[in-house]
Amino acid sequence: MSELLNPVVLSVLVLAVLSLARVNVVVALLIAALVAGLTGGLSIEGTFNTLIEGLGGQGETALSYILLGTLAVMVSRSGLTEKLIRRVLPLLKGPRAVVLFAIAGLASLSQNLVPVHIAFIPILIPPLLAVFDRLQVDRRAIATALTFGLKAPYLLVPLGFGLIFQGIVADEMTKHGMEISVGRIPLAMAIPVGGMVVGLAVAVLITYRKPRVYSTVAAGPGGVALPDPESTAAGEAGEAPTTRWGRGDVVVLLGLAVTLVLQLVYSSLVIAALAGILVIFLLRGESWRDGDPIIDRGVAMMGTIAFIMLIASGYAGVLTETGAVESLVSAAGDWIGGSQLLAAVTLMLVGMLVTMGIGTSFGTVPVLAAIFVPLASSLGFSPLATAALIGAAGGIGDAGSPASDSTLGPTSGLNADGQHNHIWDTCVPTFLHYNIPLFLGGVVAAMVL
Incomplete structure (x- = not known):
């Protein structure tokens, strides 16, 4: 029973209890670190000195979030999203299953x-509620x-948010002694x-x-009056002026293209997103004088997640600095008895408990890596198997958690009329x-990779 008094166990239990009690994530992380x-x-x-020093570990990731x-x-300001939706609306006809798979595909982008x-979501979903009904x-x-569209792409595809998530997994595993490249995470x-x-x-x-x-x-506030896809085809005569494509739309598309290309060239979302933003400003897609309110809104949209990721990195630093991870690994190894299957199930249970409470896969990866990597290494898991355990356990935090963007986002659109x-x-x-x-996929991947 002495393992229950291990600082890592006590800290993670405090973190899980506070998170499940809906205590603010930042507060919960700071208390757990203490x-x-x-x-x-x-x-x-x-x-706290150790925690602050650890904040640098995810500084680049947090900055990437702010830039995105x-x-x-x-x-959103350009109206490009609404125009793309108007073009897609005529396709949302036919069997319910086809419409739902189309929604998943659109969300994946x-x-x-x-x-x-x-x-x-606030642009796409509320106007479509009448169609869905x-x-x-x-x-x-x-x-x-x-x-599905908010989760699966970043777990599998190393672009955009996928480059951030998979980069965190690779960096944290390497930092804790198990080297792996970002290119292998999709496998x-x-x-x-x-x-x-x-x-x-x-x-x-x-x-x-x-x-x-x-x-x-x-539809409630936030809904956009869009044409009925069964009666109005995008592009026909007499459509609303907002559906016309102008120079600003081309500039925004060019900025997005630059962002996509530079991700592939440099594998850095900071460089790519910054370049895309500069292209839009330089080509006058947005005025420089509007820079402050645009960035303020960007920080408001992503700043909380970025800050959580910084605190989580510091928290992982505290866990490592205490030296308690090593004793926990030794005790867990004795209890598990060298069984990789039992170890994989146990790690996934721990990951689900922590990430469901916090509600962000990006912010929990540093915490999980500090615990998972030493134990996985001691039990003979390969880097790919360990990455699967960390990635899957982290991904659980975005699905099913009441505090996750991946659940709060859909609800914000689907409950526009109070029926969801x-x-x-x-x-x-x-x-x-x-x-x-x-x-199940994390456990299976850990056993076969």
Whole structure:
């Protein structure tokens, strides 16, 4: 029972309890770091000095988030997203399953090709609620489709937010003694993401395939008056002026193209996003005098997540500095008895507990890596298997958690008319259809890679 008093165990339990109690994530991380430091023999001053020094570990990642938030604001201000949606609307006809898979595909673009994260949802979803209701689409299926598009791409594709997430996994594993390149992370995540694909298919084709009737209510604030896809084809005579493409739209598209290309060239989202922003400013897609409000909105959109990631990096630094990770690894190894299967299941359970409480996969990877890498190394897991465990455990934090962008975003759009419950209509469906496959996929990947 002495292992329960290990500073890492105590700290993670405090973190999980506070997070599940809906204490602010930043506060929960700081308290957990203090518990780890004090129980590990550090002073209060020493604990926070270590935490502050650790903030530098994810500084680049946090900056990437802020820049992507700024780029997303520019795309939103240009009206480009609305124009693209108007073009796509005529395609949203036919069987419910086709519409849902199309929604999942569109959402997938928000993480890599057009990295606007959840910013597209208030534009896309509220105006379409009447269309979905006419088709009697179960909104729980729409929530699962949206969450798939917000998660699966960054877990598998090393572009946009995927470059950030996979870069964090590779950097943190290397920092803790298990070297792996970013280019190998997609191989590690193929099986867990394959489980998500199965979960999406089950949700669309089986669980929520039956029609569901909703009251006819006009979309609430944030809805955009879009034409009925069954009666108005984009591009026909007499369409609204806002659907016309102008020079500003071309400039924003060029900025996005520059961002995409430079990601591939430099593997740095900071360089790529900054270049895309500068292109839009220099070519007058946005005025320089509007720079302050644009960046303020970008910080407001992504700043909280960026700050959580910085604190999480410092927290992981405290765990490492206490020296308690080594004793935990030794004790866990004795308890597990060298069984890789039991170890994989245990690690995924720990990951699910921590990440579900925090609600962000990006912010929990540094914490998970500090615990997972030493234990996985002692049990003979390969770098690919370890990356699969960390990536899958981290990904669980974005699906099913009440505090996650990947659940809050879909709810914000689907509940525009007050007929969609965040917990029962978004969190529970996404937990069942994505967290369970991610859990199983992480364990299977750890055993076969």
